[in-house]
Amino acid sequence: MSEIKKIKEQYTSKLDELLDQNKLNIIKTELFGKNGIISTRFKQLGSINEKERKSYATELNLLKNELQELISKKNEEIQNEEINKKLNNDKIDVTLPGRSYFAGKIHPVSQVIDEVTSIFSEIGFSVEEGPDIENEYYNFSALNTPDNHPARDMHDTFYLEHSKDLLLRTHTSPVQIRTMLKGKPPFKIIAPGRTYRHDSDQTHSPMFHQLEGLHIDKNINMGHLKGCLYYFVKKFFEVDKVKIRFRPSHFPFTEPSAEVDIGYKIQDGKIKIGEGDKWLEILGCGMVHPNVLKNAKVNPKQFQGYAFGVGIDRLAMLKYGINDLRAFFESDIRWLEFYGFDPLDIPTNYRGLSR
Numbered sequence: 001m002s003e004i005k006k007i008k009e010q011y012t013s014k015l016d017e018l019l020d021q022n023k024l025n026i027i028k029t030e031l032f033g034k035n036g037i038i039s040t041r042f043k044q045l046g047s048i049n050e051k052e053r054k055s056y057a058t059e060l061n062l063l064k065n066e067l068q069e070l071i072s073k074k075n076e077e078i079q080n081e082e083i084n085k086k087l088n089n090d091k092i093d094v095t096l097p098g099r100s101y102f103a104g105k106i107h108p109v110s111q112v113i114d115e116v117t118s119i120f121s122e123i124g125f126s127v128e129e130g131p132d133i134e135n136e137y138y139n140f141s142a143l144n145t146p147d148n149h150p151a152r153d154m155h156d157t158f159y160l161e162h163s164k165d166l167l168l169r170t171h172t173s174p175v176q177i178r179t180m181l182k183g184k185p186p187f188k189i190i191a192p193g194r195t196y197r198h199d200s201d202q203t204h205s206p207m208f209h210q211l212e213g214l215h216i217d218k219n220i221n222m223g224h225l226k227g228c229l230y231y232f233v234k235k236f237f238e239v240d241k242v243k244i245r246f247r248p249s250h251f252p253f254t255e256p257s258a259e260v261d262i263g264y265k266i267q268d269g270k271i272k273i274g275e276g277d278k279w280l281e282i283l284g285c286g287m288v289h290p291n292v293l294k295n296a297k298v299n300p301k302q303f304q305g306y307a308f309g310v311g312i313d314r315l316a317m318l319k320y321g322i323n324d325l326r327a328f329f330e331s332d333i334r335w336l337e338f339y340g341f342d343p344l345d346i347p348t349n350y351r352g353l354s355r
C-alpha cells in the first residue's frame, strides 16, 4: 500500500471517532501544522525525481483536500453538538420570581370624573367640553353677571396678561352658553373640566375641577333638579339613604338659586355620608335665569330648566378620605401610588369604594 493511502486510512478512521474540539485541533496540527504530515510532504516535493513528482503531487493534493473536508465536517458536527448541549442544560427555571414592572395609577380626579360621567350618562346626560381660556362674555356677561359684579374682581379671576378680555375660566358654566348656542333645545349635558381662581389653602387650589350640569326642556322644574341630585349623590357615595339640604343662595345665572349640602358624621375617624347631623356644601344650582336663555338664543317662554355646578376635587376628597386638596396637584408619585386607582379596575360604574 502506498504511503499516501496509509495516511488516508489512518486519518479517515481517526476523524471518524468521537472527538471534541481539542482532539480535533490536535489532529489538524498533526496534518497541517508547520511540521505536519501533509505540510512536510509538500515541502519535500522538490527532492522527488521528476518522473514520479507529478503523480505524487496530484495524489498528495487530493489527500489534502479530502482530509480538509473531513476536518471541516467534523468541526461543524462538534459545534452543533455543543449548541444542543447548551440548549438542554439552560432550561428555563419557571420557579424564579417574575420581573416586576412599574404600573401607573389613575389619579383620583380622573377616577371621579369617570365615575360621575358614568352615573350621569345612565340617565341620559351627554358630555360637553369648553376651553380653559375663556373670554369675559362667556364666563360672565352671557351668564347674566354684570360688569360690576364682585366675581369679576381681579382678586378672584386670572386675566391673561395684556388682555382685558381673555381669562382662565372661573367655573364650567360658560359651557352652558357654548352648548346652547351651537345646538337646539332640549339640552341635557354635563361638562367636567378645569377651572381657575386666585385661591390657595387646604381646601382651595388655584386650579381645580368642576362638573357642570344643564337640563333644558319644555317643562323642567326644581322637582327634576332635586330628583337628579338625590340620584347622583346616592350613586356616587354608594349609599341607599342620603340627607340633602337645599339652602337658598344667589347666582346671577340662576333664579331661584340654591346651595346643596349633604348630611354626614364622623365615625372612628372616618367620614360617613348620609348619616349624622353635620352638613357639607357640595354644589351650587338653580333654575337657569331667563336672561341666560335669551343670551344663548333659547326662548325662555318655551323652554326652561336647571343647572348645577359640583366641585369634583371636593367629591374625590370626601369619597376617598383625602384631606388636603393641594396634594392632588403636587405630582408626588408616592401619593399617587397610595391614593391612585388601578388602571384595569375600570370604573364601569361607581365601584370606587369596593375596589
Ligand code: PHE
Pocket (backbone or CB within 6 Å): 170, 171, 172, 173, 251, 254, 283, 284, 285, 286, 307, 308, 309, 310
Ligand atoms: N358656577 C357656579 C360656581 O362656580 C356653580 C353653579 C353652576 C351654580 C350652575 C348654579 C348653576 O360656584
